[in-house]
Amino acid sequence: MTLCAAVRPARHGVRIVCLGGLASLYVLGAGWLFHAELKSSLGMSSARVTEVAKPLRDALVAVLGDSRLLLVGSAVLLGGWALAAPGLARRFAVCLPLAALLGLLNPHTAGWVAVNVTGPAYWRSLWAVPLPIVLALVLSAPLHLGRVATRPLLRGAAWLILLTTFACLVPRSGGLSRANAVRLGWPQIKVPEAAYRWAEEVNRRAPAGSHVAVPSDIAVWIVTQHHHVYPLVVRDYLHAPAPHLSRQALRQRVAMQSFLDAPELVDATPELFRQGLDRFEVRAVCLVNDPRAEVARSILQQSGFTAALVRDDYVLWLRPAQAPLPQPVRP
Numbered sequence: 001m002t003l004c005a006a007v008r009p010a011r012h013g014v015r016i017v018c019l020g021g022l023a024s025l026y027v028l029g030a031g032w033l034f035h036a037e038l039k040s041s042l043g044m045s046s047a048r049v050t051e052v053a054k055p056l057r058d059a060l061v062a063v064l065g066d067s068r069l070l071l072v073g074s075a076v077l078l079g080g081w082a083l084a085a086p087g088l089a090r091r092f093a094v095c096l097p098l099a100a101l102l103g104l105l106n107p108h109t110a111g112w113v114a115v116n117v118t119g120p121a122y123w124r125s126l127w128a129v130p131l132p133i134v135l136a137l138v139l140s141a142p143l144h145l146g147r148v149a150t151r152p153l154l155r156g157a158a159w160l161i162l163l164t165t166f167a168c169l170v171p172r173s174g175g176l177s178r179a180n181a182v183r184l185g186w187p188q189i190k191v192p193e194a195a196y197r198w199a200e201e202v203n204r205r206a207p208a209g210s211h212v213a214v215p216s217d218i219a220v221w222i223v224t225q226h227h228h229v230y231p232l233v234v235r236d237y238l239h240a241p242a243p244h245l246s247r248q249a250l251r252q253r254v255a256m257q258s259f260l261d262a263p264e265l266v267d268a269t270p271e272l273f274r275q276g277l278d279r280f281e282v283r284a285v286c287l288v289n290d291p292r293a294e295v296a297r298s299i300l301q302q303s304g305f306t307a308a309l310v311r312d313d314y315v316l317w318l319r320p321a322q323a324p325l326p327q328p329v330r331p
Contacts, residue, residue, distance in 0.1 A: 001128075005095040006088065035116055056107050059123040068170045073131055077101070080134040083141040093134050100129045139163055196221045198286060198314055203228050205308055205318060206284035213277070214286040215260045215314075232280055233257040252276065260286070263293035274299050285317040 003020045007013035064070040080095035104113055104125040142158035164302040173179035189196070198214075199221035206212050206229045214222065219231040232253040239245055239253075258274040259266050266273045273296060276282070285300055287293050289312060297315075305317040 001096045001099045002092075004099075005092040020136060056105050056110065059105065059126055062123040063126045067172055069172065072166075072170050073135070076135050077129065077131060078140050080138045084134070084137040085141075089137050092130070093137055096128075097134060100125070104128055123309045137163060137312050139166060168277050191221060192217065194313065198316075199225060201309055201316060202284055202286060210283035212284040212286070213256055213260055213280075213281045213282050213285075215288070216257060218286055219257075220313075229284070232282075252279065256280070258290075259296065263288055263290070263296045265295040266293075266299065270295055270299055274303065277303050286314050287317060289313060289315045 003017045007016050048112070060074065064073045070107060077097045080097070081090055084093040085088040095259055103109070104117065106113075110122060113125055114122045139162055140159060142155050142162060145155065145158075167174075176182050176184065191273070195217045198218045202212055202214060202218065202222055203225050208227070208229070210229050211232060212229050213232050216233075216235075219234050222228050222231050223234055233239075233256075239250055255272060259273050277285070277299070285305060287296055287300070289310065300317045303319065305319045307315050308318040309316040
């Protein structure tokens with residue numbers, strides 16, 4: 001799409017587009033192979049993913065909100081090209097939004113896009129839409145309008161008025177506002193601090209190379225650290241393909257994960273939780289410090305776990321490495 005917007009509409013331009021496209025084909029090939037392997041191992045169906053995929057409006061609301069910025073952003077995507085400067089800027093404002101709207105943000109193809117391109121998070125298709133760039137072209141339109149009549153002061157004043165009006169009336173909060181989760185300070189890792197610190201504690205205290213059962217918001221950060229232990233599930237759609245991990249084993253791991261995310265589920269099926277601890281030879285469990293987890297805590301104590309770290313939000317339970325594990329329960 002970028003090549004189509006950047007080259008001139010001539011024979012030489014077509015040649016450049018073709019050569020540039022050939023240089024990018026390997027990305028499509030790698031993605032297609034990965035998708036085919038994932039689909040065969042997980043049994044993903046188009047109908048199932050279509051239910052999860054968000055329609056166009058929901059994707060726009062997820063990225064732009066449901067207020068004035070949504071209206072302005074949609075208008076810019078559809079008609080921003082009319083205000084862009086002639087030449088490269090206008091071709092850019094035409095080609096990229098049009099290609100994205102027809103190929104990715106098309107309600108009729110949303111299911112196919114979710115299955116083959118974005119996964120369940122259909123709103124990610126908006127990453128291909130250069131809305132900030134097109135918006136900048138629209139806001140800077142007064143600087144190039146009326147250039148024949150040399151009135152730079154008027155053009156500059158019109159640009160300043162348009163920019164100020166947009167900044168004051170359209171966004172719900174400023175770019176540096178705390179409402180946008182912005183913190184000014186020294187560079188550091190941008191992660192949820194509490195979940196990341198718990199991931200550090202689990203990696204530090206659990207036996208090296210062991211399996212651990214932790215809530216979803218902690219599991220995603222455990223594997224980002226060096227010499228990490230192994231959560232039963234990181235994300236349910238990221239897992240080893242068959243035959244390394246069967247579909248039944250994946251379901252069992254996801255079931256254990258649900259117990260950690262909602263410990264009250266253990267009350268109804270305590271034996272499944274107990275068997276999961278033994279089946280996967282779990283050495284560490286991070287359990288919410290809440291009355292809802294009373295049954296799960298009792299099972300952990302009966303299975304040889306001890307509370308190694310207690311805080312207001314979670315409790316880290318460890319089964320000593322020297323403690324013999326019960327015979328794993330095989331499906």
